[in-house]
Amino acid sequence: MAGRNRLPKGGRVDRSKPVSIVFNGRTLAGFAGDTVASLLIAHDIHFVGRSFKYHRPRGFLSHGSDEPNALLSVDRGPGKIDPNNRATVAEARDGLVTHSQNHWPSLEFDIGAINDVLSPVFVAGFYYKTFMWPRRFWDSVYEPKIRAAAGLGRAPDAPDADRYANRHAHCDVLVVGAGPAGLAAALAGSETGKRVFLADEQAEMGGTLLHDLTSAIDGKPAQAWVAEALAELRSRGNVTLLPRSTAFGYYNHNHIALAERLTDHLDNAPAHLPRERLWQVRAGEVVLATGAHERPLVFADNDRPGILLAESVRVFVNRYAVAPGRKVVFVTNGASAYAAALDAAAAGIDVTLVDVRPEGDCGPELAALRAKGATVLTGHTVLAAAGTRRVTGLAVAPLSPAGKIGTRKTLAADCVGMSGGWTPSVHLFSQSRGKLRFDPALDAFVPDQAVQAQRSAGAANGRYDLGEILSEGFAAGSAAAGGDASRAFTATPTPTGFSPVRVLPTDADPARVKAFIDFQNDVTAKDIHLAVREGFESVEHVKRYTTTGMATDQGKSSNMNALGLVAGILEKPLPAVGTTTFRPPYTPVTFGTLIGPSRGPLFDPARKTPVHGWAEEQGARFEDVGLWKRAWYFPRGDEDLHEAVARECAAVRQHVGIFDATTLGKIEIVGPDAAEFMNRIYVNGWLKLEPGRCRYGLMLKEDGYILDDGVVARLAVDRFHVTTTTGGAPRVLAHMEDYLQTEWPELNVFLTSTTEQFAVIAVQGPKARELIAPLVTGIDLANDAFPHMAVRTGFICGVPTRLFRVSFTGELGFEINVPADYGRAVWEAIFARGGAFGLTPYGTETMHVLRAERGFVIIGQETDGTVTPDDLGLGGMIARAKPDFVGKRSLARPDLEAPGRKQLVGILTDDPTLVLDEGAQIVADRDQPIPIHALGHVTSSYWSPACDRSIALALVEGGRERIGSEIFVTTPSSFTKATVTAPAFFDAAGERVHA
């Protein structure tokens, strides 16, 4: 059964292709080409959902993407449940399973509908007024309850099983909207061979012409003209047609984002196809032909199922061949609804029309409809709709020119088509930051000043007559392609014009009726009145206070009624009230579409060292450091982190450990002026550093705070091998390039990132030299020939190496730099020799503990962008005799020299087993009145195997003067007592590195 409201003929549905869908468990038949909405209407189903706040029964308001009410959950199988699909957009396909939303236990019997009775409680600003106190109720009661009750539909609870694609594309002209204006624009724009994209949100291109049975263009029926135009465009190789593609975001420099729906409409979607595709189009010029939205009329209970926009009734009848009702009352304040009434009457539907305008203000459309025998009541107002789950009639009354309401009577109806006039769809124009202008003749905001390379055409530009729309579209398309062609189209005149009315006059107490402005967010005229009365006069404030226009439909149907009402209450002209800001997306976009393939392992790139695979095989646990995956610790058996780290630390201190330091940033600085450049970038002096020697370098930002640190080796007079922190490498290179290119272009220096070129193997511990000695050739490893902080080039395992004798552990140590491709081979060769020496691989956690025992800082852990060298006790490294270096002048800023700055110190808790929290606050006296003055915070905190107790580093006000004194440190529940010490806990004199 195709449904009792399926019209016997006509429409653009394919009657040779039956489909059936499931709605709330009922299987319903329809045809290919139906939307879910038209298919349900064919079965006389209008009640398809409950509203957001009052849980009122709701049906279809519109026929397209501006639909606020008919939101359904679509179930395409596991991981493919998608809430909030507009039934007017979702294409019916065989086997589609849909459910209504926002009700419990069922659509028909819904507990939440009690809200409708309690509605005097739910006034504008209800949330702000009610949930203010008691304060502690917010977290425990209000928020969880509100969250449970709020929201439209249910978020899916399984990972999205679909695949999404994305594409970047360029074109000369992007035309958005394939109605008459867009088609004409695309025809004109593509004539000269320019690349033209034509995108339309609907399955079928043609826009309003798809439901226009009476207009002719250049002597052809409108739909025949569409077919010819599309055939012509398809035949042009420079044209790309993008149906089912919604331009939802208009960003800077003609960067437009489109969501293309690829498979949801297919009966049997091939599994390999992506569900949707995100297009990021960079267009030379854009033509916005996005049409207009019809406004509802505002009267009591104007939200009852069966009450639609007038033009939507026309679309359902003409395009989908379904009758939204058998007895339709149209209510209008303008001409366009007459065309809908005429078409409905022609389809055999019983039609009555109520026009708010006095007889004398109506145009020729009035006589045309009366000539068909339809009843037309002019100068009438609607007082209320009757019916709850379906409209059953309208109470109407004559309206005298003075505004007096006459005797009411009820018109029986099973469907109402209302028209409150038209609003150009300026969303994308506004997103592009174009300026709007209020046109009083149109009672609407229209595009005025474009900011980007774009133009609007057709109804989006406030043009409603078909012939004018076509001509304007054609001229816009030609101009966008750099031409100046124009074409006059002969088209049937369109009935246009309306008399704005904000709320239909009524004799009822306005405080007792619900006349909806915003259907999706359940905002009534009464709410807007209350908001203005309470002092919200700015439209942006009224919007947020009442939530009008803030739902997923972005107020497409409600905006102008809300604005007009606010202006009317304030007795201001509408443009003085202004309009709200339109923001992307134009219609909701699936997260999957925005994310595309960037999920799971592809969410972020992963950087792995050449030793990564080996560490994996050894069972290492990894941690993320920036994009790098670093071996965190190497558990043996069922060791936990602390057991593994204690073992690794002991091995390094007593024997020897091996550590992958490849991630350290490396920059090669080469050129005749390399040393001078280094001198200006670092606080240290470099001119006297001999080739073959290393120095710990510290660099500042121009504001005097530490930017980064690292060991620097001078390989030759004109060549430095710089190391940076793992996370700091790109920042440091950019910083250096900035000064080199912009401040000191006279210096002859080249900077090259070499981070990826070297694998760095740190071998640390008393037996380090013994371990590597037989593998190294060409370098004398003897202590006096190769002292601490020296660098040599030679070979290890036959591989060229830059061998550093450096230590971040406090032990005798080497950092072996080899070409990255040899990294794993050299690592394994060293490891193979390690058994006799107790060689132990260790990870970043052990590295952190070992360096903290020695008091070595980590930039980004001990520092936070407000720390100077002196704060860390490193003031002695500054080469003060240098005339200048980056940050030098700032070190003399009063604040940076002031006493009482936070300084690096050690902290030892009275309870040696207590390991403090990093970030814990430090106070002098736990009993001082609140707010307690915080002296600083813990920056690093560990269990130290070497000290057999907990240790911590901290930044503390006047810290060095407090050494030896007691302080208190916060714990999760209270405070603990501790003593300030020097920031070194093991081998404070630093003798072990010289072994």
Place this chain on the structure above:
Amino acid sequence: MLLIPCPYCGDRPEIEFRGGGEAHIARPSDPQTIDDQAWAEFLFYRTNPKGLMAERWNHAHGCQRWFNALRDTVSDRILESYKMGEKPIGGGRA
């Protein structure tokens, strides 16, 4: 997303670049001789204009070169870009 004209590579999307703030703020040639106020102005004070602004960009994920661009901070239109050491021609790009 802005489309930024690198003077060396041509138009490239904004994600390839790193912004460097207001342009044409010369680092004092001898910082040690200027007083705290003048140094603070060099470090921290920016004009933050509504309208045309010359600003520094680094083509970080491209040629790594720094250059300047004239951008309208209201419309985000970029009128021209030019190499370090050059002056804007002020006419705007086609």
